[in-house]
Amino acid sequence: MKKFDCDLFVIGAGSGGVRAARMSANYGARVIISEKYRVGGTCVVRGCIPKKLLSYASKFSESYKISEDFGWTMNNRKFDWNKLISSKDKEINRLSSIYSNNLIKSGVKIIESEASILDHNKIKIHSTGEIISAKNILIATGSQPYIPDIEGSKYGITSNEVFDLKILPKSCVIVGGGYIAMEFASIFHGLGVDVNIVHRGSSVLKDFDYDIGDSLKEEFGKKSLKLFLNAGLDYIKKNKDGYGVGLDNGKTIQTDIVIFCTGRVPNTKSLTLDRLGVKCTSNGAVIVDSHMRTSIPNIFSIGDVTDIFQLTPVAIKEGAVLASNLFNKTNMKVDYSNIPTAVFSQPEIGSVGLTEKEALNIYKRIYVYKTKFKPMYYSLSSDGSKTMMKLIVDQDTDKILGCHIVGDDAAEIIQIMAIVLKKEVTKDEMDNTMALHPTMSEELVTMKDRIAVEL
Numbered sequence: 001m002k003k004f005d006c007d008l009f010v011i012g013a014g015s016g017g018v019r020a021a022r023m024s025a026n027y028g029a030r031v032i033i034s035e036k037y038r039v040g041g042t043c044v045v046r047g048c049i050p051k052k053l054l055s056y057a058s059k060f061s062e063s064y065k066i067s068e069d070f071g072w073t074m075n076n077r078k079f080d081w082n083k084l085i086s087s088k089d090k091e092i093n094r095l096s097s098i099y100s101n102n103l104i105k106s107g108v109k110i111i112e113s114e115a116s117i118l119d120h121n122k123i124k125i126h127s128t129g130e131i132i133s134a135k136n137i138l139i140a141t142g143s144q145p146y147i148p149d150i151e152g153s154k155y156g157i158t159s160n161e162v163f164d165l166k167i168l169p170k171s172c173v174i175v176g177g178g179y180i181a182m183e184f185a186s187i188f189h190g191l192g193v194d195v196n197i198v199h200r201g202s203s204v205l206k207d208f209d210y211d212i213g214d215s216l217k218e219e220f221g222k223k224s225l226k227l228f229l230n231a232g233l234d235y236i237k238k239n240k241d242g243y244g245v246g247l248d249n250g251k252t253i254q255t256d257i258v259i260f261c262t263g264r265v266p267n268t269k270s271l272t273l274d275r276l277g278v279k280c281t282s283n284g285a286v287i288v289d290s291h292m293r294t295s296i297p298n299i300f301s302i303g304d305v306t307d308i309f310q311l312t313p314v315a316i317k318e319g320a321v322l323a324s325n326l327f328n329k330t331n332m333k334v335d336y337s338n339i340p341t342a343v344f345s346q347p348e349i350g351s352v353g354l355t356e357k358e359a360l361n362i363y364k365r366i367y368v369y370k371t372k373f374k375p376m377y378y379s380l381s382s383d384g385s386k387t388m389m390k391l392i393v394d395q396d397t398d399k400i401l402g403c404h405i406v407g408d409d410a411a412e413i414i415q416i417m418a419i420v421l422k423k424e425v426t427k428d429e430m431d432n433t434m435a436l437h438p439t440m441s442e443e444l445v446t447m448k449d450r451i452a453v454e455l
Contacts, residue, residue: 006030008326009123009134011115011271014041016303016315017140018099023323025106032132033103034125036114040096042142042304043312049095050163051183053088055344058190062346062383069381079191081168088163117276120296136298136326139278139286140319141271143264143304148175152236155243156258159184169193169256173245175233176261177204179343182216184259185225186346195225196253198245200232205343208404209355211370215388215406219347222384228253266305281307290333292322300326309339340418342411347385350414353402353421356392356453364455365395367427369447375408375440389443391427395452398426403444413441 008024010017013035021033038045057079064074103110113127117139123132145158159180170193174185177199189195197204197220203213204227220227234246236258245253266285273280279287279295285307292300300322303315317334324330343349359366369391378385387407394401403417420430435442 002030004121004133004135006032006109006132006134008032008136008138009115009132010034010138010140011117011123012041012140012142012267012303012305013039013099013103013110014140014142014303014315015043015312016319017041017138018103018319019316020138020140020302020319020323021108022103022106023320024327025103025108027323027327029323029327031107032109032111032134034111034113034115034123036112036126038096039100039103039110040092044095044099045092046160046163048312050088050092051159051187052344053091054084054163054187055183055190055346057084058187059346061190061192066378066381066383079168081165081191085164114270116271117273117299119276120298136300138322139268139271139273139294139299139301139305140303140315141267141305143307143310144267145260146263146265147260148233148262150233150235152238152243153260155236155238156260158260162259165257171242171255172196172257172259173198173243173253173255174259174261175199176263177201177206177229178261178263179205179341179345179349180264181261182343182345182349184261185220186344189223189225190346196228196255197225198228198231198233198247198253200230202230204229205349208341208343208349208351209390209402210357211388211390212349212351212404212406215372215386216343216345216347216349219385219406223346264304264310266307268305283307291325291331292318292334309336311339311341314339338418338421340414342414344411347387347407348410350405350410350412350417351403352414352418353400354392355402355404356390359392359394359401360453360455363394363396363401366401366453367393367395367450368453369393369427369450371443371447371449373443376438377408387440387443389447391444391447393427393450398428399424400427400430407440409440413444417444 007029008031010021010033013033021031025031113125115123118124173196174181175198185195185197205213232248234248237244242256268284286301288301302318304310321332340352372386372388375387390404392402430445433445435445
């Protein structure tokens with residue numbers, strides 16, 4: 001008779017939890033996974049995938065405009081928000097079903113309910129009250145949007161609710177200066193919404209290289225997105241025309257909707273982990289070691305809930321490594337170096353490796369290669385959009401330390417550049433690679449002008 005009902009109980013069926021569950025089952029483990037909302041988690045249901053679909057939709061307005069300079073006549077252009085949301089819902093339902101079916105095919109039992117940990121080996125299913133025993137427990141509950149405590153904050157929405165809006169607003173206030181704020185600002189602007197961005201910082205995307213934030217700010221200015229920097233939100237008041245938004249600099253904005261893009265926090269509040277002795281940070285992130293083990297030996301945690309890197313591919317990799325270590329007798333660790341990141345704003349952003357500031361702090365002597373140019377795609381248009389590319393290189397070894405791009409298809413390019421950094425390619429080796437002409441990415445192997453920077 002088995003001592004436990006399962007070998008692994010996974011709380012949370014997002015990308016990381018699903019990968020850990022499937023691979024563990026494939027290694028022969030008995031696995032149960034619980035999910036209180038929908039299988040697929042933030043990325044599939046109300047994050048990466050629906051966001052990218054809306055981003056695609058928003059780009060057509062600019063494409064239509066540019067097409068006229070290439071000889072096209074575009075008449076009767078109309079946009080139907082409800083049709084877009086309906087199409088998005090259909091795709092999300094399809095993907096969620098695939099996730100569920102793949103779990104079932106692997107032999108994983110799915111429980112559609114919230115669950116909590118009673119002790120080191122017992123989990124309670126909220127919908128039924130059932131108690132399940134598990135040899136190992138995995139916390140993969142992800143993160144949730146953070147809403148600041150201000151007057152009238154209840155009138156604002158977050159990225160969770162954006163994807164289910166019944167009507168497209170004519171105006172919006174987006175609060176925040178991070179990547180989620182920049183993405184939704186671009187989406188709504190592209191769909192014809194009057195966009196106001198309120199951010200208490202002096203620039204945007206502070207976690208990226210400073211040239212990225214400066215370039216995006218410049219491009220947003222060309223597109224008539226209104227940026228209110230060094231300004232915090234004071235209050236939101238409902239009125240007959242929508243909402244009045246007061247800033248701490250005395251300015252007010254009238255808008256149809258307020259969207260909080262003020263970061264995400266680990267989703268651990270309902271788990272009461274402190275009662276179990278699972279150590280967490282002050283913001284609720286689960287503390288883990290290099291093998292994703294918590295302070296309790298048989299309880300593990302992966303993904304956004306650990307707040308190491310809130311990125312889907314990281315959670316998936318962590319889930320795969322954990323499953324292999326637990327049930328395939330390996331001793332692997334996740335390599336967190338040179339993780340590529342993207343911001344699906346307009347223009348798009350791709351970044352991998354060290355920023356200029358980070359590189360200086362570590363290597364002390366670096367070369368900075370940077371170029372800014374108007375891509376051929378816009379050459380026949382009056383559109384003033386420019387692409388920015390930047391390489392950070394170690395002076396002593398010639399090794400490429402970072403690559404940062406603002407421009408069309410930046411994310412696609414940066415995925416390849418991530419391999420370049422992972423293989424520790426030098427600038428000379430890049431220069432010895434034949435350029436592909438005419439392309440935007442050829443600039444990366446033809447950049448000659450450099451600035452020597454020393455700490």
